[in-house]
Amino acid sequence: MFNKFKNQKGFSLIELLVVVVIIAILAAIAVPIYMNYVRKARATEAQTALAAIRSAYRVHYQTYSSTENYTIEDALKDTRLGKATERNWDFEAVGNPPKKYIATSTNDFPEGEGKQVWYDVDEAEYHGYGIDDEEDEDEEAID
Numbered sequence: 001m002f003n004k005f006k007n008q009k010g011f012s013l014i015e016l017l018v019v020v021v022i023i024a025i026l027a028a029i030a031v032p033i034y035m036n037y038v039r040k041a042r043a044t045e046a047q048t049a050l051a052a053i054r055s056a057y058r059v060h061y062q063t064y065s066s067t068e069n070y071t072i073e074d075a076l077k078d079t080r081l082g083k084a085t086e087r088n089w090d091f092e093a094v095g096n097p098p099k100k101y102i103a104t105s106t107n108d109f110p111e112g113e114g115k116q117v118w119y120d121v122d123e124a125e126y127h128g129y130g131i132d133d134e135e136d137e138d139e140e141a142i143d
Helices: 013-064 072-079 083-088 132-142
Strands: 089-095 098-105 116-120 125-128
Touching: 013 072, 013 083, 013 089, 013 098, 013 116, 013 125, 072 089, 083 089
Parallel strands: none
Antiparallel strands: 089 098, 098 116, 116 125
């Protein structure tokens, strides 16, 4: 019975270990890159919502020449964001008319509470979670 197993060839322990090490190295490279893409995608959700809220404020301002009595709740009703987006982010508009729009992650957000993405009207740029992280990593790579 053991004779038929003698002629069969298999992988040695060293060959299997080499394959495992190669897979571990590839995973060590791929996982951080993947997590960065996930972070950017989640930040994009907030950016899209902030753009819709900004749009609602602009429409209200153009219609009524003021945003005095227009609240963030009114803007959220007008934008009709998805339930998942409203569950993941709390929104705030600072100023009248708003000069800064802020999205802050809630407890339901997969990476936890307190992450912020904001749009600065004067700079016309988004900042915060998943956005400025990329610039910081680029600067560290240059140094």
